[in-house]
Amino acid sequence: MKTMQSDDAFKKAWLALTDDDRASITKDCGDTVIAKSHDNYCAKTKQLGGAN
Numbered sequence: 135m136k137t138m139q140s141d142d143a144f145k146k147a148w149l150a151l152t153d154d155d156r157a158s159i160t161k162d163c164g165d166t167v168i169a170k171s172h173d174n175y176c177a178k179t180k181q182l183g184g185a186n
Contacts, residue, residue: 138174148182156183 138144148156160183163169163176 138178141178144178145182148179 139147151159156179159179163172163179169176
């Protein structure tokens, strides 16, 4: 899957995750290797990191 969903769809999916899942994803995106290979995804997770 290489195509990002719209911002609205991404936010809806993000908010549907549990707090633990969001924390895990945010932590994973803090890893430079993961963040580099999933740059668009991690950028959006960082934007929504505080959206609960």
